[in-house]
Amino acid sequence: MTRPIIEMKNVAKSFGLFQALHSIDLSVREGEIVVIIGPSGSGKSTLIRCINQLEEHNGGTIIVDGMEVGRGRKRAVLTEVGMVFQSFNLFPHMTVLRNVALGPVRVRGLSWVAAEERAERLLARVGLADQAAKYPAQLSGGQQQRVGIARALAMEPKVLLFDEPTSALDPEMVGEVLDVMQQLAKTGVTMVVVTHEMGFARKVADRVVFMDGGRIVEEGPPDEIFNTPRDPRLRSFLQAVLSH
């Protein structure tokens, strides 16, 4: 249970002259729910995008499931990492069912029949069994994001990354997505979640990581982070987001 599934050591990332990440050390154990919070531009998204190599880090090492990733290495291990995007990024020319079944067929080698069976099961799990034949554009934002979660789950990944999954949603749809994520957290899936939803962080996280200026400033169990924050930057951040 305590084996680290993600290990980041001294990871750095820069975009030209702008350094987005400074010497990040972070390890995530199997089954752990880690929530990353912090102000906009603090490097949260960049951090998880480095984990599945949507951004290539340019310093330090990232080990996923025992294998180093990035810098010219093969992407194979990254099929063990699922990702849910802020803007859903569903494939608009495929039905919802196809969206979910595509990965298992093309990457895991399942037959379409088996993959669609799995997709139906997962869509039912996120409460969308009756929407399978529709196209993404026919769904609400919240429904689309739940399809996004089902699509990531269909690959049976060892880790699920969430990049601000509720930030593009209308307020009334945030709840349905968070509910699905909370359900998921109970099933023992490893999750790394970047979010502005402090309620979710407090309730679901095993550990909260606070980032600012491309560094991890403070981390700990939600109780500590929210009730006894030590760093002044974390204190002023919490004051700003919790004051209203």
Place this chain on the structure above:
Amino acid sequence: MVTNAEALSVMSIFDTFLNWKVFVQTLPLLLSGLTTTLTLGVTAIVLGFIGGLVLALVRLYAKTPLRQVAVAYIDVFRSIPILVLLVVIYYALPFVGLRLSSFGAAASALSLVSAAYSAEIFRAGIEAVPKGQFEAAHALGLSPWRLMSDVVLPQALRIVIPPITSNSINVMKDTALASVVAMPDLLKQATQAQALAANPTPLISAAIIYILILMPLVRLVGVFEKRLAVRGR
């Protein structure tokens, strides 16, 4: 009030440019020309489409030397007048032992140029697919080939339907240049029939046939564009 002289001159305009008898006599010749024109056009459109897609992918994703070859190809063949290329292929290549039929020469010239234009259209279409689509495909672990065939190209092709249709219309019109290398296409047959009948009716008829064939396609481009605009992406 219409004078006799005026009535006569109206009659003679019809006799000259739309002479029914000449039209009926030369129609079989024109239709055989039309068949050649359509065969040539469709061949060039299909080859240009395939070549353009390959060129666009090479230009976007191949390693440097190969990519530069694609860029050079696209630039050169978008700069050269088709007529010049056609004459070079038909009259100059035989000196190095490459002797093409007039159909072969015309199909090559049209395809080579159409591929260059299509490549730019496909590139724009692929680049118009949102970045998030590529990222989602990467995150699933799709291979580069699957990323293209399953995710990117189906979306890019929809985007490029109007400009590709436009390009196809241009190719169809440019087939008329083949008459220069003695290819018996619609225009060539019409000029021949005109000489035989000593009457320009076949030329007028050919012009009308071109318009009848191509105008629906021109309208279709407008329909596609409107539909794409309504549906958005």
